[in-house]
Amino acid sequence: MGVQLFGGRFYKCVYSGTHDRVNLTENVTNKWDCLSKNFTWENSRVNFDNVLSGYLALFQVATFKGWVEIMADASDAKEIDVQPEYETNVYILAYFVMFIIFGSFFTLNLFIGVVIDNFNQQKRILRGGGSIEMFMTDDQKKYYNAMKKMGNKKPTKALPRPRFAIARFFFDLTTNQKFDIFIMICIFLNMLCMCLEHHNQSAAYDHVLGYINNFFVAIFTVECFMKLVALNFKYFTIPWNVFDFIIVIASILGQALGEIMAKFFVNPTLLRVVRVARVGRVLRLVKGAKGIRTLLFALAVSMPALFNIGLLLFLVMFIYSIFGMSFFAYVRKSAGVTDLFNFETFPNSIIVLFQMCTTAGWSGVLQALTNDRPPDCDPTIKSPSHRGDCGNVAIAIPFLVSYLIISSLVVVNMYIAVILENFSQAQEDVQQGLTDDDYDMYYEKWQRLDPAGSQFIRFDQVSDFVDALEPPLRVPKPNHLILVAMDLPICENDRVHCVDILDSLTKYFLGTLDTPVATDSESPIDIKKDRPKDYNPITSTVKRQRETYLSQLGVSGFRLNVKRRHDQRIHREPVVERVTIDELIEFIDLETPTAESAGTQSLHN
Incomplete structure (x- = not known):
C-alpha cells in the first residue's frame, strides 16, 4: 500500500x-x-x-x-x-x-509478548516445576512453593556474647532492632543534608553543612567502634559491617584529605550516598512496607538472571562492533556518526551500539552509513576499505536492522521478562501468606534457643518457641493439641529438628496437615539432605500422646478394678469380670486432639 x-x-x-x-x-x-x-x-x-x-x-x-x-x-x-x-x-x-x-x-508488542512468554516457558522447564505442578492441587502448589523456600534456609550459629562487661553492653546495644532503626534515621537525615548542597552557596551555609556532616560521621564512627569492641574479629565476617567500615574510613579520610581524594580517587560524598542501601535491612521491620519489600525482593532475585542477560547483550554488541569496525570504520562523520559515536575504535563501537539497543538515534546512524556517493562522501580518499569515507547501503541496512531486532526487541526485553516473572512470583508469595522474610524471622527466633547451630531444641521448648514467633507462623498458647496434631518427629534425647517444626508450621498455616511429610521419597523436594547425621526420629507427638493416653488408661483401669474388688469385699458380692475398655473411657476424662481420634478408634477396633 x-x-x-x-x-x-x-x-x-x-x-x-x-x-x-x-x-x-x-x-x-x-x-x-x-x-x-x-x-x-x-x-x-x-x-x-x-x-x-x-x-x-x-x-x-x-x-x-x-x-x-x-x-x-x-x-x-x-x-x-x-x-x-x-x-x-x-x-x-x-x-x-x-x-x-x-x-x-x-x-x-505482540512480538515482545511472544519473546517474554517463551522465555518464561523455558525458565519453567529448566526449573523443573512445570511438569510437577501440572498434576497438583492449589494447596499442593502452595506447599510445594513453600518447600522450595525452606530448602534455601538453614540455621546459623549465633554471634557469641562477650565476657567483658563493656563488650556485653555494646553487644546488646548494637544487636537491638531499635539501634538499627536509629542508625537508619541518621542515614536518611545525612542524605537529606547532602541534598541541601547547591551551587554558589555562602561560606556560612557551607560551614553549617560541614558541621552537620561531621556530626553524622562521628555517629557512624561510634557505631563502627562499638561493633568492633562487641564482635572483635567476627565483625569482619559480616558483609554489611565490612561495607560500613569502608564507608567510615573513607568519610574520615575525606574530612582530612577531601581535596586530594576527590582529585586522585573518588569524592567521599559519593561513597556516603551508597550507605542509603542499608535501608533494606530494616524494611522487614516496618509492617507497612510490604510493597517496597516486594519490589526489592523481585530486584534482588532478578540480579543473577539480569547479569547473564547483560553478558549475552555484550556478546551481541561485541560481534556487531567487530563487524562495524570492519566495514564502517572510515565513514565520514555526519548525522548520527560523530567523534564519540562511530566505528573507528572498539570502545566507540560499543558506545554507539549500546545507544542503538535502546533504539535511540539509530536513524541518524543509518543515514551516515548509507552515504555512498558524492557530495555526501568522497570515494577517492585512500583508506583500507577501498571506498574512501563512503558507507555501504547493501551492508548498512541489514546490519542495523538485524542488530535492532536482536538487541532491542529480543535481548533487552528479556530484562523486562525476568523482572516481571520475579515480581509476579513475589506477589504470589505475598498473596499466599508465606514469604522469605517469614522464614528468616523463624531462624532468627530459632537462633536464640540454639546459639550453637545444632539444628535441635528440646521438645519442652517447642510450645514456647512457636508462641514467640511472629504471624503467620505463630501458634499462640495453648498450643499442645495443635503440636500433637502436627505429628512432629521426636529424636533421641527428646529433641526436635528445626526443619520438622518449620515444615509442620507451614502445613498448619496452609491447611495441608494431611500432606505427606517433606522427607518422604515421593515428595517433589527432599530437604532431608541438609539434616545432621544424628537425626534419628524414634517417636512423634502423636505416638507420645497415644502412649500417654494408654498409660493413663491403664492406671485408671487398675484403680477402677481395685475399687470394684474393694466394694465387692465389703458387700460380700461375687467377683465380676474385669472392666472393659468402653467402661474405662467413660470412667476417665481425657481430651484428645483430632489427629489422635483416628488412633484411638483404631485401638478400639
Missing part, C-alpha cells in the same frame, strides 16, 4: 550545497523547472519506491525514530516528478496513524 501511495513521490528540488528544499520564491513546480535552474532533483533517503524500501521506512515508523520526517514527506507529496507542497495531503497521515496502532502498538 505504501508503494502504491508514495512510490516515486518523495522526490523534491533542493539546493545543491545544503540539500534544503528550495524556497517558494524560486517558482519551481516540477522536475524540469528544478533542473533548468541548476538545482538538484533529489529523493528522500527513506522512501517507498519499492517494497524493501517501504519495509525500512515502516520499521523506522514502528520504532518511532525518524518517523516525523517520513510523515512530513508523505503529507507534502503530490504527483510523480512534481515539486512537493507543504501539507497538501494531510489526510494521508491516517495511513501512518493506522500503522502505528496496528503495526507498532499491537504487532510489535
Whole structure:
C-alpha cells in the first residue's frame, strides 16, 4: 500500500550545497523547472519506491525514530516528478496513524509478548516445576512453593556474647532492632543534608553543612567502634559491617584529605550516598512496607538472571562492533556518526551500539552509513576499505536492522521478562501468606534457643518457641493439641529438628496437615539432605500422646478394678469380670486432639 501511495513521490528540488528544499520564491513546480535552474532533483533517503524500501521506512515508523520526517514527506507529496507542497495531503497521515496502532502498538508488542512468554516457558522447564505442578492441587502448589523456600534456609550459629562487661553492653546495644532503626534515621537525615548542597552557596551555609556532616560521621564512627569492641574479629565476617567500615574510613579520610581524594580517587560524598542501601535491612521491620519489600525482593532475585542477560547483550554488541569496525570504520562523520559515536575504535563501537539497543538515534546512524556517493562522501580518499569515507547501503541496512531486532526487541526485553516473572512470583508469595522474610524471622527466633547451630531444641521448648514467633507462623498458647496434631518427629534425647517444626508450621498455616511429610521419597523436594547425621526420629507427638493416653488408661483401669474388688469385699458380692475398655473411657476424662481420634478408634477396633 505504501508503494502504491508514495512510490516515486518523495522526490523534491533542493539546493545543491545544503540539500534544503528550495524556497517558494524560486517558482519551481516540477522536475524540469528544478533542473533548468541548476538545482538538484533529489529523493528522500527513506522512501517507498519499492517494497524493501517501504519495509525500512515502516520499521523506522514502528520504532518511532525518524518517523516525523517520513510523515512530513508523505503529507507534502503530490504527483510523480512534481515539486512537493507543504501539507497538501494531510489526510494521508491516517495511513501512518493506522500503522502505528496496528503495526507498532499491537504487532510489535505482540512480538515482545511472544519473546517474554517463551522465555518464561523455558525458565519453567529448566526449573523443573512445570511438569510437577501440572498434576497438583492449589494447596499442593502452595506447599510445594513453600518447600522450595525452606530448602534455601538453614540455621546459623549465633554471634557469641562477650565476657567483658563493656563488650556485653555494646553487644546488646548494637544487636537491638531499635539501634538499627536509629542508625537508619541518621542515614536518611545525612542524605537529606547532602541534598541541601547547591551551587554558589555562602561560606556560612557551607560551614553549617560541614558541621552537620561531621556530626553524622562521628555517629557512624561510634557505631563502627562499638561493633568492633562487641564482635572483635567476627565483625569482619559480616558483609554489611565490612561495607560500613569502608564507608567510615573513607568519610574520615575525606574530612582530612577531601581535596586530594576527590582529585586522585573518588569524592567521599559519593561513597556516603551508597550507605542509603542499608535501608533494606530494616524494611522487614516496618509492617507497612510490604510493597517496597516486594519490589526489592523481585530486584534482588532478578540480579543473577539480569547479569547473564547483560553478558549475552555484550556478546551481541561485541560481534556487531567487530563487524562495524570492519566495514564502517572510515565513514565520514555526519548525522548520527560523530567523534564519540562511530566505528573507528572498539570502545566507540560499543558506545554507539549500546545507544542503538535502546533504539535511540539509530536513524541518524543509518543515514551516515548509507552515504555512498558524492557530495555526501568522497570515494577517492585512500583508506583500507577501498571506498574512501563512503558507507555501504547493501551492508548498512541489514546490519542495523538485524542488530535492532536482536538487541532491542529480543535481548533487552528479556530484562523486562525476568523482572516481571520475579515480581509476579513475589506477589504470589505475598498473596499466599508465606514469604522469605517469614522464614528468616523463624531462624532468627530459632537462633536464640540454639546459639550453637545444632539444628535441635528440646521438645519442652517447642510450645514456647512457636508462641514467640511472629504471624503467620505463630501458634499462640495453648498450643499442645495443635503440636500433637502436627505429628512432629521426636529424636533421641527428646529433641526436635528445626526443619520438622518449620515444615509442620507451614502445613498448619496452609491447611495441608494431611500432606505427606517433606522427607518422604515421593515428595517433589527432599530437604532431608541438609539434616545432621544424628537425626534419628524414634517417636512423634502423636505416638507420645497415644502412649500417654494408654498409660493413663491403664492406671485408671487398675484403680477402677481395685475399687470394684474393694466394694465387692465389703458387700460380700461375687467377683465380676474385669472392666472393659468402653467402661474405662467413660470412667476417665481425657481430651484428645483430632489427629489422635483416628488412633484411638483404631485401638478400639
